[in-house]
Amino acid sequence: MAVATIAPEPIRFAYWVPNVSGGLVISKIEQRTSWDAAYNRRLAQIAEEAGFDYALTQIRFTAGYGAEYQHESVAFSHALLAATSRLKVIAAILPGPWNPTLAAKQVATISQLTEGRIAVNIVSGWFSGEFRAIGEPWLDHDERYRRSEEFIRSLRGIWTQDNFTFRGDFYRYTNYTLKPKPAQSLPEIFQGGSSRAARDMAARVSDWYFTNGNTPENIRTQVDDIRAKARENGHSVKIGVNAFVIARDTEEEARAVLQQIIDQADPEAVKAFGHEVKNAGKASPEGEGNWATSSFEDLVQYNDGFKTNLIGTPDQIAERIVALKDVGVDLALLGFLHFQEEVKYFGERVIPRVRALEAARERRAEAA
Numbered sequence: 001m002a003v004a005t006i007a008p009e010p011i012r013f014a015y016w017v018p019n020v021s022g023g024l025v026i027s028k029i030e031q032r033t034s035w036d037a038a039y040n041r042r043l044a045q046i047a048e049e050a051g052f053d054y055a056l057t058q059i060r061f062t063a064g065y066g067a068e069y070q071h072e073s074v075a076f077s078h079a080l081l082a083a084t085s086r087l088k089v090i091a092a093i094l095p096g097p098w099n100p101t102l103a104a105k106q107v108a109t110i111s112q113l114t115e116g117r118i119a120v121n122i123v124s125g126w127f128s129g130e131f132r133a134i135g136e137p138w139l140d141h142d143e144r145y146r147r148s149e150e151f152i153r154s155l156r157g158i159w160t161q162d163n164f165t166f167r168g169d170f171y172r173y174t175n176y177t178l179k180p181k182p183a184q185s186l187p188e189i190f191q192g193g194s195s196r197a198a199r200d201m202a203a204r205v206s207d208w209y210f211t212n213g214n215t216p217e218n219i220r221t222q223v224d225d226i227r228a229k230a231r232e233n234g235h236s237v238k239i240g241v242n243a244f245v246i247a248r249d250t251e252e253e254a255r256a257v258l259q260q261i262i263d264q265a266d267p268e269a270v271k272a273f274g275h276e277v278k279n280a281g282k283a284s285p286e287g288e289g290n291w292a293t294s295s296f297e298d299l300v301q302y303n304d305g306f307k308t309n310l311i312g313t314p315d316q317i318a319e320r321i322v323a324l325k326d327v328g329v330d331l332a333l334l335g336f337l338h339f340q341e342e343v344k345y346f347g348e349r350v351i352p353r354v355r356a357l358e359a360a361r362e363r364r365a366e367a368a
């Protein structure tokens with residue numbers, strides 16, 4: 001039986017860049033968060049100061065379910081990198097609208113401009129209406145992943161080889177040499193999605209597997225599955241998990257905020273979003289995937305972030321983060337209601353507790 005690997009490194013923190021309007025919950029509750037550039041530049045600086053390693057931008061091409069305005073992810077990532085000095089920014093890229101040639105070139109240039117601080121998140125699409133609106137063919141679920149895998153193989157080939165030659169069903173290259181290549185280290189390749197096809201792709205080609213929020217038990221199942229397959233393939237993959245954080249001085253306050261978010265949810269938008277994403281998950285041959293079992297309450301947060309239960313006091317949250325680490329998670333990807341204020345609070349109150357718990361565990365392990 002596969003056993004979860006305990007990550008020896010400190011757990012890493014990423015935050016969702018609110019480059020799409022409406023925040024990270026489909027609710028009419030007040031969100032002191034803005035999708036504009038000035039707010040986001042300041043947020044990136046606060047996050048870097050607070051101890052976050054990464055920021056993740058989102059890609060959306062059209063409105064839907066409350067996200068009326070959407071800044072493009074690669075250009076926006078560069079703006080955040082220009083405003084910071086240590087933070088790595090992960091730019092979401094959607095095969096279909098992007099091809100690997102353009103993505104490889106854009107990201108190599110940004111890498112050169114930012115001393116290698118750019119990474120990519122290859123997403124495979126869930127929003128068929130968006131594809132229809134921009135005239136892109138909507139492929140079947142597993143075909144989307146077959147295309148994404150070729151996309152990732154192409155990106156890595158272009159970034160690492162001269163005279164790159166590749167014969168895929170979606171992309172072809174003949175003696176292609178990209179100059180300049182990315183600066184310093186290769187941009188890390190993340191991917192999002194939890195279906196069988198997503199896991200198998202992670203076990204073959206991705207550096208990082210991002211999954212929706214879930215309990216440690218359910219995350220463990222995914223981690224064991226992916227890492228066992230990756231070992232068979234001679235590949236290794238790191239794991240990032242989504243969570244929506246509500247950290248307050250008391251647990252009652254935190255739970256009350258969660259209740260208000262759900263009470264003020266926009267039911268039409270949540271149901272329409274649920275319909276769209278459940279179709280995306282169920283369309284996978286095994287009928288699983290992100291959102292397959294999500295309830296109305298879960299769907300109020302776009303990526304099931306309440307399920308991870310980082311809701312409570314800083315101590316409770318720190319303990320739950322370390323429990324995620326124990327099942328093999330390398331990175332917590334976090335969303336907040338009031339981003340600037342709460343990222344700062346998280347950096348002051350939660351991250352030091354996580355580091356203290358990690359240090360105590362290490363001491364115990366050494367003593368044993």
Ligand SMILES: Cc1cc2nc3c(=O)[nH]c(=O)nc-3n(C[C@H](O)[C@H](O)[C@H](O)COP(=O)(O)O)c2cc1C
Binds near residue numbers: 195198
């Ligand atoms: C952390 C994370 C970030 C994602 N970001 C985006 C995004 O910016 N744009 C997008 O269209 N889809 C995004 N997705 C959706 C995935 O690419 C994928 O289509 C979805 O999770 C369904 O995958 P599944 O059927 O394999 O579970 C994201 C998913 C995750 C888990």
